[in-house]
Amino acid sequence: MPGAPARPLGIESIEDLVRDCWIRPGGGHRGRRGRDLPVVVLLGRHGSGKTSVLEYLAYRASTAPVAGHDFASYALRPHEVAARLAFRLSMRTTHQPRLAFPRLAHGLVAADPELRLDTSRPGQARRQLAKATKEARRHDVGRPLEALSEGVGLLNDFNIVPIPGVGLLATLLLRGLGPRVLGAASQAGLDWYAQVGGHDPLDTLAELNQRARSEDPADMEWVDRLLCEAFLSDLRAAYDSRTGGARDRNCLVVLDNIDHGGGTRFLRLVLSVREALAVADGGCDPLLVVATASTARAVPGPFDPGPAGLRIREAGRAGYADWRAGVPQSPADASWWWYSVRLPDLTAGQVSQLGVAVAPRLPEATPLVHRLTYGHPWSVVRMQRAVARMIDRPDADTALRGILDSGPVDRDAPDRTTLRQEALHYLFQSTQPEHLQGLVTCAAARDMDAAVNSPLLDGFPGRVREKLLEEAAERLCLVPPLSEDAGTRGGRGSGYLPVTGPAAHPHPLPDSPVLQPWLWQLLLRELAGRGPQDPYPDWDTAHERLYDWHKGRDGHLLDTHYHQLALGRLEEVVSRLDASLRALPTTAWLYELYAITAAPMREPVDVAVTASQRADRLAGELAPDGFRRNRALTLLVTALWLAADPRNRLPSAQPELNFTISATFRDLALHADANGAVLRSEAARYEARTA
Numbered sequence: 001m002p003g004a005p006a007r008p009l010g011i012e013s014i015e016d017l018v019r020d021c022w023i024r025p026g027g028g029h030r031g032r033r034g035r036d037l038p039v040v041v042l043l044g045r046h047g048s049g050k051t052s053v054l055e056y057l058a059y060r061a062s063t064a065p066v067a068g069h070d071f072a073s074y075a076l077r078p079h080e081v082a083a084r085l086a087f088r089l090s091m092r093t094t095h096q097p098r099l100a101f102p103r104l105a106h107g108l109v110a111a112d113p114e115l116r117l118d119t120s121r122p123g124q125a126r127r128q129l130a131k132a133t134k135e136a137r138r139h140d141v142g143r144p145l146e147a148l149s150e151g152v153g154l155l156n157d158f159n160i161v162p163i164p165g166v167g168l169l170a171t172l173l174l175r176g177l178g179p180r181v182l183g184a185a186s187q188a189g190l191d192w193y194a195q196v197g198g199h200d201p202l203d204t205l206a207e208l209n210q211r212a213r214s215e216d217p218a219d220m221e222w223v224d225r226l227l228c229e230a231f232l233s234d235l236r237a238a239y240d241s242r243t244g245g246a247r248d249r250n251c252l253v254v255l256d257n258i259d260h261g262g263g264t265r266f267l268r269l270v271l272s273v274r275e276a277l278a279v280a281d282g283g284c285d286p287l288l289v290v291a292t293a294s295t296a297r298a299v300p301g302p303f304d305p306g307p308a309g310l311r312i313r314e315a316g317r318a319g320y321a322d323w324r325a326g327v328p329q330s331p332a333d334a335s336w337w338w339y340s341v342r343l344p345d346l347t348a349g350q351v352s353q354l355g356v357a358v359a360p361r362l363p364e365a366t367p368l369v370h371r372l373t374y375g376h377p378w379s380v381v382r383m384q385r386a387v388a389r390m391i392d393r394p395d396a397d398t399a400l401r402g403i404l405d406s407g408p409v410d411r412d413a414p415d416r417t418t419l420r421q422e423a424l425h426y427l428f429q430s431t432q433p434e435h436l437q438g439l440v441t442c443a444a445a446r447d448m449d450a451a452v453n454s455p456l457l458d459g460f461p462g463r464v465r466e467k468l469l470e471e472a473a474e475r476l477c478l479v480p481p482l483s484e485d486a487g488t489r490g491g492r493g494s495g496y497l498p499v500t501g502p503a504a505h506p507h508p509l510p511d512s513p514v515l516q517p518w519l520w521q522l523l524l525r526e527l528a529g530r531g532p533q534d535p536y537p538d539w540d541t542a543h544e545r546l547y548d549w550h551k552g553r554d555g556h557l558l559d560t561h562y563h564q565l566a567l568g569r570l571e572e573v574v575s576r577l578d579a580s581l582r583a584l585p586t587t588a589w590l591y592e593l594y595a596i597t598a599a600p601m602r603e604p605v606d607v608a609v610t611a612s613q614r615a616d617r618l619a620g621e622l623a624p625d626g627f628r629r630n631r632a633l634t635l636l637v638t639a640l641w642l643a644a645d646p647r648n649r650l651p652s653a654q655p656e657l658n659f660t661i662s663a664t665f666r667d668l669a670l671h672a673d674a675n676g677a678v679l680r681s682e683a684a685r686y687e688a689r690t691a
Contacts, residue, residue, distance in 0.1 A: 005055045008377075009350040013315050014042065014341060018057050020320045021288050022064075024248050034239070034250060036337075038323045039267055039289045041258070041299050043312060044343035045476050045516075046427055047378025050292035053343065054254040057290060064096045064249035065089040071261035077220070078266045079227035083108055086231055089251055097246050099238050103192045103230035110205040111212035111223060117205070125202050192233060196226070229273045232285045236277065239286045247286070255291040259298035267291065268300065271334045294430070296474040301335020302326065307448070307473030307513055315344040342476070345375030354380060359388040364652060368400060371646035374518045379423055385409045386419050397650045402607045404525070404647070424522045431475065434461065437536050438468045439477070439515075443523035444542035444566070446559055446598075447512035448478060454549040456542060459535075478513035484594045489643040490655040491685035497591045505588040507555045509595055521645075528602045539602050543567050558595045565599040565641060570618070574626035574634050581633070581668075586675035590682060597640035604645040611648040612656045615639040632667035635660060654688050662686040 021037055044050050051070075058066050067088030069081055076084075086101045109115070109132050117125045193201035208226060211219040239247050258264050267289065274285055293299065296310040304311040313322065323339045346354070348370045355362030355369070365387045373379040386409050390399040399406075404420040417425075428436050438460055445451035448469050457465045472478055487494030498504040515523065530538040537545065547563035550556035565573045573596060581589050606614050619638040620627045626634040639660045642648045649655040665683035669676035 005052065005059050007056055008049050008052050009346055009353065010344045011053055011056075011315070013318055014053065014343075015057065015060070017318045017320060017341070018061075018252075018288070018290055022061055022250050022252055024250055024286070034284050034286050036284045036324075036327075037250065037286075037288050038320075038339035039271065039291065039337050041338060041340045042290065042292045042343050043296060043299070043340055043476060044292070044294065045376070046294055046429060047376060048294075048343045048345070049377045050294070050343060051256050054256055054290065054292060058252065058254045061249070061252040063094050064247075065091075065093055065099055065251040066254070067251075068254040068256070070256040071259075071263035071266075072257035073261070075261040076266075078224040078262070078269045079111070079231075081262075081266050082228050082231040082270075085253055086234070089235075089253075096249060097238075099235070099251070101231065101234040103234045103237075104227060106190065106193070106205070107208060107227045107230045110208045111227065112209075113213050115209060117202075117209045122200070122202055125206060129202070129205060192230070196229065224269060225273065228269050229277070232270070232273055232277060232287065235287055236281070236283075236285050250286040250288045253287060253289050255289060257293065258291045259293040259295050263291065263293075264298045264300065268334075271337050274337070275334055294475070296340070296476065299338050299340050301333070301338055303335070307469055307478060308476075309470070309473075310340055312340045312342050314342055346370070346377055346380055347375060351375060351380055351384075355384055358384050359391065361391050362388055365391055365400065367652040368403075368646055368650065371649070372404075372518060372521065374516065376427075376518055378426065379518060382409050382419065382423065398607050400650055401605050401611075401647045404521075420522060420525055423518075424526065427519060427522070431471075434464050435468060435471055438464045439472060440523045440526045440530075441537050441542055442468065442472075443515060443520055443527050443600075444537075444539070444563075445546055446562060447481065447510065447514045448472060449510065449512040450546065450550070450559065454546055456537070456545050456549075458545070459537070472515070473513070477516055477519055479516045481509065481511060481514050482517065484509075484598045485590070486594075486682065486685040488598075489594070489640055489661070489686075490649040490658050491661070491682075493685050497587055497594070499591075503585045503587045505558075505584070505591040505595075507557050508591070509558060524600050540567065558592060561596045562599045565596055565637075566601070568602070568622055570622035570634070570638065570641075571624075571626055574623050574630065574637055577637060578626070578630055578633055582673045586678040589674065590678070593637070593640065597637055598644055599641065601641060601645070604642070605647045610656060611642050611650075612639075612660050614648075615642050615657065615660055618642075632664045632671070636664035636668065639664065658686040658688075 017040065021040070024034055042050055042053060054068065058068055067085040069084060083104065086099075086104050090099050090101060092098050106129075110117070110129065112132070115128070115132050117128055190201040193204040196204065208223060212223050214220070235251060255263060255267070258267060270287075270289070274287075278284060296308040296312065299310055302311050303309060311326070318339075318341045326339075327336045348366055351370045352363040352366040355366060362384055365384075369380055369383050369387060373383055383403065386403055386406055387400065390396055390403070390406075393399055405418050408417050408422065409419060428439075431439070438457060441456060441460075442448060442451035445454070445456060451457070452465065452469045457468070482488060483495040483497075485491075485493060485495070485497050487496075499508045514520070527542065528539055530536060532538055532541075543563045543566045547560060547567065550559040550563065561573050561576050577589075577593060577596070580592055584592065609617070615635060615638045619631075619634045622638075623634050639657050643655075643657045643661065648657060662683045665679050665686070668674065669679035669683065672679070
């Protein structure tokens with residue numbers, strides 16, 4: 001058996017949510033129907049640790065019935081998924097009575113396409129069914145499946161050996177049942193099929209046998225629904241039986257990648273059956289489902305007005321009480337059963353904790369790794385492995401500035417794919433090529449609303465323009481806008497500049513979703529690599545389109561100068577900021593300064609010179625007049641522009657650009673017609689505190 005999986009970092013609230021749903025209130029008294037259970041869907045981009053979380057949750061719940069399936073392996077019919085889950089749930093656990101699935105097993109025997117019942121002779125059909133059931137119980141499943149039934153994994157239980165059909169699944173469910181138990185199971189199964197069919201059970205089973213061989217969609221749906229209903233009815237009956245009082249835990253099913261292989265379809269059907277059984281018998285079945293997906297499209301509700309169209313809870317706010325609070329009094333559909341939770345990215349402290357296990361000095365690089373990846377787990381691990389090769393070198397800071405263009409993390413990689421190229425391919429692996437090219441183009445815009453509303457995407461097919469915002473949101477590429485102040489440039493503070501009141505900027509930035517910063521960084525490098533002959537807009541074309549569009553609209557001043565700076569027009573930007581320093585409240589001017597200097601740079605890093613040297617050189621080259629008239633302001637704008645990229649904020653302990661930024665703020669405080677106290681306070685944010 002494999003060892004215990006490591007606990008993923010930062011999932012405490014998710015673990016509490018699952019445990020709260022897993023434990024049955026009242027200790028599992030016999031006949032007491034359980035409370036409603038959500039279908040918890042953990043949403044995260046590729047590499048967010050979805051499978052690791054499921055494996056850990058399943059391991060923690062392994063004292064009670066637990067099962068799993070990965071829909072990315074291959075597509076299965078819903079009843080086939082139910083049968084595989086039932087097999088795993090029927091295995092013995094330490095502290096809970098063993099589960100049996102007589103209704104499902106009986107249905108699987110009847111649904112075996114190799115069995116053909118003679119419905120014209122009821123007695124013969126009964127004998128055929130009884131014989132098939134006994135043969136299933138005695139069937140030799142072979143050594144691979146014998147080993148599988150002794151110790152199986154929680155995900156992909158049946159993906160390691162070939163499964164020929166539902167007949168063998170029935171065999172696996174019936175193995176180990178003695179004659180008396182088998183007889184009771186057969187009777188319970190027959191009685192149930194009499195109830196659901198409303199006539200002789202053999203007629204229902206014969207119809208099941210006949211429809212199971214049909215390829216008509218209506219017949220296939222009927223078979224799937226009937227056998228999924230048998231699956232849930234078996235669970236409800238087991239918890240209502242005389243041994244039900246010993247069941248103080250619900251069954252846990254973990255389903256990976258429900259956005260593949262019919263995963264959403266399976267859960268829709270299960271929830272439809274759950275609602276029907278609740279109306280007929282009351283209460284909820286004891287099946288707790290925790291699933292994962294990399295796209296919000298896999299979850300049919302509940303609705304949210306945001307771009308993804310789905311209500312998604314941040315992990316820190318997730319809980320059973322929160323789910324219940326969101327359930328409407330009179331639900332219009334079954335969407336209220338779904339509870340979507342976004343998997344959290346790693347904090348800086350957690351990145352540092354991971355680094356300790358990789359290399360002794362790696363925690364020193366935590367600010368760089370975290371600010372580049374924003375805590376995306378897969379990217380953090382890949383980048384830490386790359387950092388480990390550089391951090392002990394004499395030229396470590398120079399090497400780290402070029403980390404995205406460093407060679408492959410795996411030394412034996414067959415090609416020379418850079419870390420940046422590897423990350424781009426991995427994170428956008430399921431994105432259609434034309435949508436990816438659209439996202440690369442959209443990286444030029446500050447936010448996605450501007451990207452899709454402006455002429456930026458002119459020349460792209462209509463289907464791309466119409467769906468790109470929705471596609472980006474559903475694939476979890478968008479986040480709320482980040483504060484653009486000293487907290488993002490290596491100083492202290494975040495979100496401290498006012499956006500309302502007399503000291504606020506008259507035209508604050510809209511609260512529109514933006515590309516997640518790590519994804520944005522990767523997409524920008526692709527945009528910078530386009531040439532004038534490329535079929536898609538290159539850097540200059542994209543920013544010119546956005547500059548012209550914003551310039552023609554009232555209240556878009558900050559974005560107008562943002563794109564001016566992205567185009568390298570530093571002289572015009574310095575002239576604007578020089579004028580506004582005298583016209584605006586100083587806090588409002590700081591807001592403008594940071595909003596404009598958040599613009600991307602076509603070539604943000606030059607490993608041949610230090611960031612401070614480059615700031616001085618760019619200021620003189622791109623804004624010679626401003627550099628001559630107002631050296632402090634020109635150098636401040638250039639240094640903040642460079643500091644927007646975390647690779648220019650090295651060494652991590654005391655970024656060299658901080659001295660330039662602090663000194664120029666203090667120079668402005670002495671000579672500018674502005675509130676010197678505010679500017680000196682801003683300078684202090686970039687100064688190291690030694691006490």
